[in-house]
Amino acid sequence: MWSLPPSDTVLHLLSMVAFAAQAMTAALAAGRRSMDWVGVCLLGCITALGGGTIRDVLLGHYPLLWVANPSYLALTAVAAFVTILIARVVHRLNLAFLVLDAIGLVVFTMAGCDIAWQMNESLPIVIVSGMITGCAGGVLRDILCNDVPLLFRSELYASVSAVTGLFYATAFGLKVNDEIWTALTFVFGLSFRLLAIRYKWEMPKFVFNDERR
Amino acid sequence: MWSLPPSDTVLHLLSMVAFAAQAMTAALAAGRRSMDWVGVCLLGCITALGGGTIRDVLLGHYPLLWVANPSYLALTAVAAFVTILIARVVHRLNLAFLVLDAIGLVVFTMAGCDIAWQMNESLPIVIVSGMITGCAGGVLRDILCNDVPLLFRSELYASVSAVTGLFYATAFGLKVNDEIWTALTFVFGLSFRLLAIRYKWEMPKFVFNDERR
């Protein structure tokens, strides 16, 4: 799917932007923990590239994206570093970054599905592969910042990824025209995520206190 | 060893129960952190399947169990989800879950030893493979809950896994009848773990304070 112009070209550009955006929001998280400049760049790279890396390791899909193409390391490290210089601006553009992060979630999910599909994995694994690609980078960021991962606590994030993956994957079965379906999935996933942010949709929480502990 | 009836069938059933039990106790841990429903299911899957996943990645043993057979994902996610509905019951059955968790520890340890053995690894790696399979899922759970892993702090858990693996692995050398040895190891490991819980056996702790820090 990634080899088809022009939706491919668009998706590729969008994923570049999304890599940079995820590195930049990770850099802000690093700043909240007073990390040094190297730490900021490392956290940016790990957050932006971590999801795809975990997916590839779990599926045995070598070489990893950034090993085959180290320019991704440069892109994300530079994006994180630039954030140090323009932190106030990035913070004020909060809304724009929410949209860019949502684009990243959807594009990475679709890329993850594509990879698993190319490896002839079953439908559930195609969807899980999309979820890992879209979500695991943020989990690594939160672990390295010593937080309980946001993904597990709030917001429709993993759910958006799962539903987007399911929507996208049905196209493989239906043999729908790739271009159209890719565009449809993108619009659907992005809308879902942005609506979830706008109206503060949340999964119910499971609160359990065992007084006797 | 997993291919021999009837001990195989029994072990397979026990491991299904153990997967579910580990997902359910992980779900309670998620509830203590007020995770949302998706987080509960993710933590259940990661805890129950994480040990075997880390083992397979470290040994280069592809495809992973749950990639080849995604029904394990469904089993553990559903078990975690059901726990949300019956949390009080699960908590009251604390004792039953301690036993189920102990069964999981022993069964997973044996399965990990089997896999390493099939890959012709050396004896130490067979035992380490069993330990990783039995213990690493709980470590992932504690990292994601932002705790210092329980495994490193208290109880005979890793030790039970190591001793069970050693006991089990000697059979490979001694060419003892598989069925009997599997059953013996199971009884031995389970008894060891339950006695350790009952009599609060603990490893000595290493407490180090450097006032000068």
Next chain:
Amino acid sequence: MWSLPPSDTVLHLLSMVAFAAQAMTAALAAGRRSMDWVGVCLLGCITALGGGTIRDVLLGHYPLLWVANPSYLALTAVAAFVTILIARVVHRLNLAFLVLDAIGLVVFTMAGCDIAWQMNESLPIVIVSGMITGCAGGVLRDILCNDVPLLFRSELYASVSAVTGLFYATAFGLKVNDEIWTALTFVFGLSFRLLAIRYKWEMPKFVFNDERR
């Protein structure tokens, strides 16, 4: 490069010492968290061997060092265990351990570069491979101790690894005599790290507070 005497023999001996030293400092960290004896040994193994393990998994370089040669597990576990007995001595030898840790950083970085080079990776990946080998073990230690990784917060550690790797890797291009270059890199990296410790060189920190959060 590892196959050439005598710098090879020296490097091999140095790396044995460095494995033990990293396991011992990890054991002190475990003691600060009151881990039990098994936890101390596990943390020692994971810290000392974790960097190379993550590198090998990311590069798809199997079998892992300690799987092929389990004596590394014994070395690091024993070193960690011995630390329990002589914690005060180890702590008083703080300075010696800083030097040993610096030796480990440089030797592991060079070993990581060698491995990536043997796999015909590109120059950036050779350097990243060195950084992962030199630094990732400490990150795992800090995650398991529930800290924000020290690597991300302070000191020239990742930077020393990166610069050492760059210095070392240029030799591959220049086709300099291996022995001499290895020795030069070692002296350069070690001096850099020790000077950084001595004069408290630090990367600037990125401190970001968003009051409006």
